Amino acid sequence: MASGRLIKLVVxxxxxxxxxxxxxxxxxxxxxxxxxxxxxxxxxxxxWLIVSCSIAYVAVVSLLIWVPVKVLLHKKRHLYKKIKGWxxxxxxxxxLTTLPSFIFSIAVTEVQKTINTTVDVLPDTLPDLPVSLVISSLIITDIIEKLRLHPLRGYQKSNEDKHIHTSSLQQVRTVTEQVRQNGENAASPRAASPSETWQPPGTLTHSTVPMFAxxxxxxxxxxxxKTMSRRDVRAEIFLWSFLLWSDTIEMVRVAGHPNVYKxxxxYPVYLFxxxxxxxxxxxxxxxxxxxxGILLQDLPFxxxxxxxxxxxxxxxxxxxxxxNVLVTLSYVYFNFLTRFRAFSNFELSPF
Known part of the structure; x- marks a missing residue:
């Protein structure tokens, strides 16, 4: 009988x-x-010539690229350690799939516009199924690649729950350290020297940053x-994988408007x-x-x-x-502009 790991791999x-x-x-x-x-x-x-060419393309690409790469990654597990970031x-x-699909989606309308110029054979709206199928297939592949890292049986907590638990522990530890430090300062008060109290401009300490509750x-x-509040990281993979690409899905949907595809x-809608x-x-x-995300999606959009x-x-x-505007501006402000003196609320002056 086949093991669960083998069935998971085959599926x-x-x-x-x-x-x-x-x-x-x-x-x-x-x-x-x-x-x-x-x-x-x-x-x-x-x-039938175009259909046969598409079948031949899929067969050649699968046999020469897809299957060899899959076998290589499965047999040579140490290669994953050498692949970083992608x-x-x-x-x-x-x-091999999304790019040709987008190109031929454009070619569908261009062929009808250039060959038959006397009669408008373009439909009122482009069919949504082909483009939705392309993006959905890409998202499903992304979900499968993420699910490979998790077992399909057993309970796993959400990453957010783990983050909240870790943050709570850090807050408790920080409060405990502050209470201990205040007790030590009260027990042995002494005059601090100027070299100990003064810090260079731009240096931030935990005591100077206010904590908002x-x-x-x-x-x-x-x-x-408790039953209603259960959260599993594997279920959230499906949720966030589709929400992450909702902006792109909406942009591709705009391409089906007659004022766009006619x-x-x-071209710019499909390109970006x-x-x-x-x-x-x-x-x-x-x-x-x-x-x-800002450079490739929000700013061009x-x-x-x-x-x-x-x-x-x-x-x-x-x-x-x-x-798109708010995400771009917030990223630039909080990651870059807050580094400058004019946008820093916690900058201390030595004078």
Whole structure:
């Protein structure tokens, strides 16, 4: 009988391969259908030629790149220690699946516009299924790569619960140290020398920074409330994986508007949407991920959304523009501007 680890491996690999191959086949079939409509409807030569090329592309890429890399990573486990900050599986999905799918999504409309100029054969709205399938497959692959690090059986606490528990311990330890230090100072008062009291400008100590106490978080030890408050990190992987890409999903949805895909606005929307997806290549705990999120998504989306609103109206939500602006400004302010004297509230002057 197969072990649980082997079943988990087989199921994950089959799901990842399906997410890797199906989007390309679906988009190429859509392109073949659109191209066939511009030709003789009774002749299916061009349709089957494009479909066969898509099948051949998926087969070649799978046999020459996907399967060898998967086998190498499975057999040579020590290679994972040499890979820092990025994920090879997500790299293959973004480059070999997402990029061709986005290109042929644009080609679907371009073929219909350039070949048949006398009759408008473009639909009123682009079908949402192909593009949603591409991004959903990419997110599912990301979820699988994260779930590999966790067992599928047994209970695991949420990372936020662990962080709250650690923070509470640190606060208790800090209060205890402060009480002990105050007691020692009261027991043996002495005049401090100028060299001991004065600190260089910009030097911060824990005693000079005020501690603000917020509302206490509730804790349920038993009963129905304890059952309702259960949180598992594996379930939250699904939640945050989809929420993380909601901004990109909304931007791709805008591409289905007739004022976008029937004009040249289709190119920047798809281009910057694909650029924002490049963040999925990096590991979830990469220190550069926050900066890359601003550089690859929020900052470009500010200009794209602002331009769309000025030229075409509110076809993209104003809330999305506010989100991009506030996230960008808050990142720059709290990470860079607060380092300067003018924006520092806790700077001490030696005079």
């Amino acid at each position: 994950f690999e089959l799901l990842e391969f399906a997410a890797f191959s199906i989007p390309t086949l679906v988009i190429m079939e859509q392109f073949a259908t659109a191209y066939q409509r511009t030709r003789n409807a009774s002749e299916k030569t061009h349709y 994920r090879p599986v997500m790299m293959m999905c973004v480059v 917020g509302p206490q978080e509730p804790f349920f030890g038993s009963g129905i409330l 004009t040249n606005w289709l 949407s694909f650029i924002s997806l490049l963040r999925i290549i990096f590991t979830p705990q990469n220190p550069l991920l926050s900066f890359l 500010v200009f794209v959304r602002l331009s769309l609103i000025i030229v075409l109206g509110t076809i993209t939500p104003v809330l999305g523009l506010c989100k």
